[in-house]
Amino acid sequence: MTSGPISEIEAELAKLPPAVLEAYQEANDTVKESFGEEEIGLWAKEGLTIGTQTVRSWESAIEYYRVSPEVSKFLSFPSFMQWARCGTYLAQDSPTLAVSFFKSSVSIVPNLRPQYIPRWAGLGRSLYKGTWKSSTLAAKFFEVSPDLVRNLPFWDVEVFASLIEALSYKSYDVAGECLVLGRDVLPAMGREREPFLAMSRALIDTSWREVKTCLELVPRALQQVDESQTGRFLKLGERLAKVGLRNTSKFLSDGTQALSKVPQGSQGYILDLCDALVVITPDAVPSFLKSLDDVLNRITVSQLDTWFQHGAHLLQENPESGIAFFKIESNTSEAMLETLSSSLELDRVKGILRLYCRALAGTGLEIFDTQELVSRNIGWVDEDSASTDGTKIFLPPVVDHYPSKQDNFSWFKVVSTHQVAHLEFGSFEYEFEKDATQFEDRRHEMEQKAIERKAEERAAAKDAYEMAARLLTSGAEGDVEMTPMYDDPNDMGSMRTFTDIGRFLDIFENGRLGFDIFTVLEDCRLDYRIKVEYPGIRAASSRVQGESLANRPKIEEMPLQQGLVELLIHMSLDQFQDLPVAVEYKEAAEMLSSILHQLRTADANVEDTAEATLRAYEVISRVPNEPEEPDQFEDQDLEEPGDFSEEDYQSLVDQLQAGMDASSDGGDGESYESPDPVDYRGDFKPEMVQLMTKLQADSGEQGEAQPMTQEMLEQLLQESPELELDAQEGEVDSDMSMFAQNIMKEAGAPPPNSQPGEGYGPLLHDDDSGGELEAREPETYVYDEWDFRANDYKPRWCIVKEKTVEEGDxxxxxxxxxxxxxxxxxxxxxxxxxxxxxxxxxxxxxxxxxxxxxxxxxxxxxxxxxxxxxxxxxxxxxxxxREVAVVFLLDMSASTAEAIDEGRQTVDDRDAPDDPVEYMVWLRRR
Structure with a gap:
């Protein structure tokens, strides 16, 4: 091919807008370094051809000349001209398209083989359909192409471009958004990119709007799936998309979340089960994956196959029944899980436990799960620990400690018995003025000492405050700490006296240590009373105690003070032999054992526990909380420490005090930390229960819902060691305002926007959406509803509230x-x-x-x-x-909500008329 004289080409370029000739002249000097004279003529002529294609194609020519020097560095002249002719063809269709093509070429040619350039241009051209929206989409493709080509194999770019083209037939806007998302998402994917693109392509025909959502979701979702299984999972999504699965993005989210929770190495097995379901009924796969977490919480992976095969058999016989089975919305599924599972749900034994607890307590106790107590946000935060608020028993929702249901039920009985014992044997009925039966009363003496100690603290605080004020007044340099001064003695700790147990716990300088000792000793008293009063639970209780004891930390590995508290726990769990005791504090351990033995009698009451706590605290608090060398411990037998003697006790306290005074360390060792809780004993909060009871009593007597101000209540909560424990664990919000408000509501103030006995309100029919219901109010019951499609019952699908009607006139x-x-x-x-x-x-x-x-x-x-x-x-x-009993049954299903009279049509029962027009009228009326 020969070119015309350069002068003729320049003359023709001069007829175009001046910017074209300027761009040509600027590039001409540079391309001479890469091209020969004849090649320059061909280059210049191709630019003229581009500029004369359409009215505005001169813009394309400008861009062509502008980028030519850069492109020529990477392409041989034949490849360069091939590239240029691609731009010419694009300029014939759309100058805008050609401009985008030339602009992107600078970044494309270093990363793309020359033989792929026409195919790349063809991909952009395939998106152009002659409309401005398609032109915008094609231009956008060329803009993102450098990133795609740089990070993806070119065949993946071609597949993605074909996906965008197919999507553009549905919506240009969605196609453009997916194009940008693909640029950001696809490079980060590895082997799963190909199955993901295949799945997305399948979605175009069934649910094209899902493509964008899947692109947004897939980076996070696939992180939860093993790398070796991501391809299989996406191929599963492709198969489901091809059969018309709706909401594929939800399948990706639920599926990956379910797979992330299966045991290590089991994801492939789960996908095998999903592949089997696709063959039978594809619609069952999402239901199976969504329920998988709940199923595996109740049975093992090895047991899963039995449950799955039964569901697959139901699918073959009745798809509706099979899907309900995998959703766990049928009694058949529930029953089979119950048979296979060793765990025991509280809901399944709540009725029996309610009768059991009522028989023990002799009152109408109710059983609830701990989630409800925690949701009240009034101080209880552990859903795994049983507890009581003084009127109700709260138990964990599921127990899976043992491989058999019978053993787990026994654990439930032991735990509930311990909570009932708090009520039956007066743990919350402590009275500060009531005499103990096993000890001399020292409460008033210790309280007076605590008052004097606090008075000294206030005096010291006042002196420090006045000193700081004088320093500031005199213009002293440096930081001066202004410690708050308490003028009113009632400002410090007075709110603790609102309850008797609070008044008692306020005696201790280390409130947390005092509360821990009181809890251990009271639990010990209750465990002994349980074994005496309820011999039928003795075997199960001993087994649970033994297992709890086996899981306790080693005493010799703990600081001395914490070790003595742990020693009390071991003895409260009936271990008195082979107890490791520091040689230096052998007498202290023996005294603690004798104090604890005083509570192991049926005559001991909660006031005795309080007196025992005072004495144990006096001993333990005088021991430094420092670690001791393991070789300084010896195993001791503390089963028969001898009778408790006040004289021996006082002598030991004086000895320990003298040791503290003579110590030259000048410190108390490590800060005290509470021991790990004993799981079956639950969460013991006597001060909170007494507070709630007193607030409710005051509310009833005075007709007020708030017998004390919220500020006073917040101060009490902040000083309570019961909440201090939980706050230390990071489970309670530092702001006590929410606790105070909720406690006041529990004490008598009705919750906002609700009426007493309002219950659930109207339950609207929602075409079987939602899930199982829960009875959250007294005299409220859930029951199963028949599903005629699945030919089975939906468990806990309806709710009825029992209401006693007043006697009429x-x-x-x-x-x-x-x-x-x-x-x-x-x-x-x-x-x-x-x-x-x-x-x-x-x-x-x-x-x-x-x-x-x-x-x-x-x-x-x-x-x-x-x-x-x-x-x-x-x-x-x-x-x-005749014996006649009458029961009235009301059909409350949604089908009865339709007005019968309004929907009734007058039917013309005459014979069909002969006239065709009248016949059609008659037929429509029929």
Whole structure:
């Protein structure tokens, strides 16, 4: 091919807008370094050809000349001209398209083989359909192409471009958004890119709007799936998309979340099961994956196959029944899981446990799961620990400690028995002024010492405050700490005296240590009483205690003070032999054992626990909380420490105090940390229970819902060691305002926007959406509903609230009989039609089965008196007794919500007319 003279080309370029010639002249000097004279002529002529294609194609020519120097560095001249002619063809269709092509070429040619350039241009051209929207989409493709080509194999770029083209037939806007998303998402994918693109392509035909959502979701979702299984999972999504699965993005989300929770190495097995379901009924796959987490929480992976095979069999017989099975919305599925599972749900034994607890306590206790107590946000935060609020028992929703249901049920009984014991044996009935039975009362003496100690603290705080104020007044340099000064002695700790147990716990300088000791000793007293009062639970209780003991930390590995508290826990769990005790504090351990043994009697009460706590605290608090070398411990037998003696106790306290005073360390060692809880004993909050009880009592007596201000209540909560424990674990919000508000509501103030007894309100029919219901109010019950499609019951699908109707007025009854006498007679006749079933004796008959003794005696008396006797002295049994019981059943299903009269149509029962027009009218009316 030969080119015309350069001067002729420049003359033709001069006829175009001046910017074209300027771009040519600027590029000409540079391309001379890469092209020969003849090649320059061809280059210049191709630019002229581009600029004269359409009215505005000169813009394309400008861009062509502008990028030519850069492009020529990477392409041989034949490849360069091939690239240029691609731009020419694009300029014929759309100058805008050609401009985007040339702009992107600078970044494309270093990363794309020359033979792929025409195919790349063809991809952009395929998106152009002659409209401005398609032109915008094609231009956008060229803009994102450098990133795609740089990070993806070119065949993946081609597949993605074909996906965008197919999507553009549905929506150009969605196609453009997916194009940008693909640029950001696809490069980060590896081997799963190909199956993902295949799945997205399948979605175009069934649910094209899902493509964008899947692109947004897939980076996060696939992180939860093993790398070796991502391709299989996406191919599963492709198969489901091809059969018309709706909401594929939800399938990706639910599926990956379900797979992330299966045991390590089991994802491939789960996908095998999904592949089997696709063959039978694809719609069952999402249901299976969504329920998988719940299923695996109840059974093992090895047991899953049995449950799955039963569901697959149901799918083959009745798809609706099979899908309900995999959704766990059928009694068949629930029953099979219950059979396979070793775990025990509280809902399944709540009724039995309720009767059991009521029998123990002699009161109408209710059983709830701990989630409800935690949701109240009034101080309880652990859903795995049983507890009581003084009126109700709260148990964990599921127990899976043992491989058998019977053992798990025994654990439930042990835990609930311990909570009932708090109520039965007076843990929350502590009275500060009530005498103990096993110890001399020292509470008042210790309280006076605590008051004096706090007075000294206030005086020291006041002196420090005044000193800081003088330093500031005198203009002292440096930081001066202004410690708050308490002028009113009631400002420090006074709110703790609102309850008796709070008044007692306020005695201790280390409130947390005092509360921990009180909890251990009270649990010990209760465990002993349980074994004495309820021998039937003794074996199960001993087993649970032994297992709890085996899981306790080693005493010798703990600081001394914490180790002595742990020693108390071991003894409270009936371990008195082979206990590791620091040699230096052997006498202290023996004294703690004798104190604890004083509570192991049926006569001990909660006031005795308080007195024992005072004495144990005096001993433990005088031991430094420092670690001790393991070789300084010896195993001791503390089963028979001897009778408790106040003189020996006081002597030991004086000895420990002298040791503290003589110590030259000048410190108390490590900060004290509470021991790990004993799981079966649950969460013990005596001060919170007494607080709630007192607030409710004050509310009832005074007619007020808030017998104390919220600020006062917040101060009490902040000082309570019960909440301090949880706050240390990071489970309670630092702001006590929410606790105070919720406690006041529990004490009597009704929750906002609700009415007492309002219950659930109207339950609207929602075409089976939603899930299982839960009875959250007293006298409220859930029951199963028949699903005619699945041919099975949906478990806990309906709810009914029992309501006791007040007795009506007798006048209304009489007026109703008078007003509806005809209806009453009709009902009476219906009852009379019932065939008598029961036998009734008819007396004073002339003939019968046997003699009527009463009538015979009367006849005998008449004969003696010379009076003619009655000959009716027999009785006979006739089947003439009717026993009628009436129950009213109301159909509350959604089908009864339709008004019958409004929907009733007048039907013309005449024969079909002969006239065609009248016949059509008659037929429509029929």
């Amino acid at each position: 007798a006048t209304f009854y009489q007026e109703s009989l008078k007003t509806y006498s005809a209806l009453a007679n009709h009902i009476r006749r219906q009852f009379e039609l019932i065939v008598p079933e029961s036998m009734r004796k008819t007396y004073r008959l002339i003939d019968g089965e046997d003699i009527d003794l009463n009538a015979a005696l009367e006849a005998w008396c008449d004969l003696k008196m010379g009076v003619s006797p009655d000959d009716k002295i027999y009785w006979h049994r006739n089947r003439n007794r």
